[in-house]
Amino acid sequence: MTNDSTPPTPGSDPTPVPGSSSSPAAAPAQPGRRRGFSRRGLFGAAGAAVATGVAGYAVHSALSTEPSQAADNNGPVEFHGPHQAGITTPVQDRLHFAAFDVTTTKRDELIALLKEWTAAAALLTAGRDIGQYGAVNGPGEAPPEDTGEAVGLPPARLTITVGFGPSLFDKRFGLAAKRPQALVDLPHFIGDDLDPARSGGDIAVQACSDDPQVAVHAIRNLARIGFGRVAVRYSQLGFGRTSSTSRAQATPRNLFGFKDGTNNLKLEEADKLEQQLWVQPEDGPEWMVGGAYLVSRRIRMNIEIWDRTSLGEQETIIGRGKGTGAPLGKADEFDAIDFTAKNSDGDPKMPMDSHVRLAHPQFNNGAELLRRGYNFVDGSDGLGRLDAGLFFLAYQRDPRKQFIPVQNQLAKSDTMNEYIHHVGSGIFACPAGVTPGSYWGEKLFS
Numbered sequence: 001m002t003n004d005s006t007p008p009t010p011g012s013d014p015t016p017v018p019g020s021s022s023s024p025a026a027a028p029a030q031p032g033r034r035r036g037f038s039r040r041g042l043f044g045a046a047g048a049a050v051a052t053g054v055a056g057y058a059v060h061s062a063l064s065t066e067p068s069q070a071a072d073n074n075g076p077v078e079f080h081g082p083h084q085a086g087i088t089t090p091v092q093d094r095l096h097f098a099a100f101d102v103t104t105t106k107r108d109e110l111i112a113l114l115k116e117w118t119a120a121a122a123l124l125t126a127g128r129d130i131g132q133y134g135a136v137n138g139p140g141e142a143p144p145e146d147t148g149e150a151v152g153l154p155p156a157r158l159t160i161t162v163g164f165g166p167s168l169f170d171k172r173f174g175l176a177a178k179r180p181q182a183l184v185d186l187p188h189f190i191g192d193d194l195d196p197a198r199s200g201g202d203i204a205v206q207a208c209s210d211d212p213q214v215a216v217h218a219i220r221n222l223a224r225i226g227f228g229r230v231a232v233r234y235s236q237l238g239f240g241r242t243s244s245t246s247r248a249q250a251t252p253r254n255l256f257g258f259k260d261g262t263n264n265l266k267l268e269e270a271d272k273l274e275q276q277l278w279v280q281p282e283d284g285p286e287w288m289v290g291g292a293y294l295v296s297r298r299i300r301m302n303i304e305i306w307d308r309t310s311l312g313e314q315e316t317i318i319g320r321g322k323g324t325g326a327p328l329g330k331a332d333e334f335d336a337i338d339f340t341a342k343n344s345d346g347d348p349k350m351p352m353d354s355h356v357r358l359a360h361p362q363f364n365n366g367a368e369l370l371r372r373g374y375n376f377v378d379g380s381d382g383l384g385r386l387d388a389g390l391f392f393l394a395y396q397r398d399p400r401k402q403f404i405p406v407q408n409q410l411a412k413s414d415t416m417n418e419y420i421h422h423v424g425s426g427i428f429a430c431p432a433g434v435t436p437g438s439y440w441g442e443k444l445f446s
């Protein structure tokens with residue numbers, strides 16, 4: 001498919017401001033048709049637009065309490081709002097996650113990058129090329145501003161979510177005093193086998209979409225914009241979601257073949273999201289209010305060994321039926337779990353060391369997580385095994401009270417540990433959503 005834009009005449013046309021009533025960009029996205037017009041003064045000039053307070057990239061600027069949900073898998077998801085999109089947004093099918101190291105030591109260059117990234121993300125999530133001329137309408141002598149592989153593709157519910165790792169708060173950018181107390185360095189957990197090259201990172205970017213090429217295009221173009229200021233430390237593709245974040249979504253399956261995401265936090269649970277997910281004013285710091293902390297774990301799954309394990313043993317390990325996803329002893333997926341129920345031999349129907357029991361809020365001081373992970377298979381490991389697993393992503397209000405105690409409990413006692421090991425890890429502070437005219441992390445740098 002081709003880009004349908006008309007080549008602009010440099011320096012001549014009065015570009016409509018995206019988001020204004022006269023702008024074609026204010027019209028609803030047209031699935032299947034990548035909008036190639038109204039690009040002037042956006043990426044490239046976008047940093048200046050932000051600096052002068054002009055919402056030049058406000059493609060969908062209405063604020064809502066929840067990011068708007070696309071009516072279909074091709075449409076756009078609202079980029080602006082009180083919270084970043086890509087957290088409670090019904091989980092898309094595909095992931096491209098990248099952790100970046102900041103290579104510049106200049107604070108101004110980092111701020112300029114975040115402005116450019118924000119402007120580009122507003123366009124990408126609206127299904128538009130980045131840059132003044134996009135992928136195919138620029139001068140033949142210069143590399144195209146947009147890499148082009150998404151030309152003709154719809155937004156496919158692309159969300160781009162950003163977080164800042166603990167290492168960003170070192171001496172380089174004068175941010176040490178702004179490091180949130182909750183942004184701790186994760187402790188070593190029993191069984192951790194972490195590869196430093198797949199762990200950490202100054203900035204994380206999570207791109208989720210129902211089209212893998214759209215997600216990859218987003219990360220690729222942000223990396224390209226960042227050239228000379230950031231470098232990709234590691235990245236991870238995910239091909240199948242392993243959770244639901246909305247009651248409207250069917251529960252998907254992980255690579256162990258089990259329904260995953262049944263008892264996840266859901267966007268419909270507004271009160272719980274305030275208690276468990278969003279950073280509150282009393283938590284501080286101020287720049288994180290309305291944001292959340294992301295923990296990422298690359299978890300290898302020994303699927304070849306799992307596949308030689310009996311069905312009964314698999315269900316005992318998880319604590320749920322493989323077919324229905326129901327808690328052991330119950331019939332339906334969403335039946336309440338009864339941890340007191342006993343088998344005829346007097347043993348608990350939900351084994352004490354089952355995954356679900358150990359991770360359940362009842363045994364973790366009420367702690368819950370918003371899980372948003374993905375299945376991955378990254379080829380094979382040279383030993384006849386698939387390099388397969390779960391790229392675990394979990395958002396929360398305070399990892400000291402949520403991920404860390406739950407993972408401590410799992411690392412110590414979970415019978416699933418025979419079949420998994422954690423090989424990568426990250427923790428990131430994801431600020432609140434972007435309002436038109438602002439940029440990712442603006443409050444952190446002000």
Ligand SMILES: C=CC1=C(C)c2cc3[nH]c(cc4nc(cc5[nH]c(cc1n2)c(C)c5CCC(=O)O)C(CCC(=O)O)=C4C)c(C)c3C=C
Pocket residue numbers: 254256258259260261262263264297299300301318320355356357359360361368369389390392403406407410420
């Ligand atoms: C520290 C947090 C968690 C890690 C790491 C983790 C890894 C992991 N989980 C599965 C499969 C399932 N997990 C399920 C439930 C579940 N898991 C966690 C936390 C971690 N999981 C929580 C908090 C819960 C919910 C517990 C509850 O309240 O009932 C389930 C059951 C279905 C569901 O409710 O989602 C499965 C299946 C794998 C394979 C895995 C690592 C590879």
Ligand SMILES: [Fe+2]
Pocket residue numbers: 355359
């Ligand atoms: Fe789990």
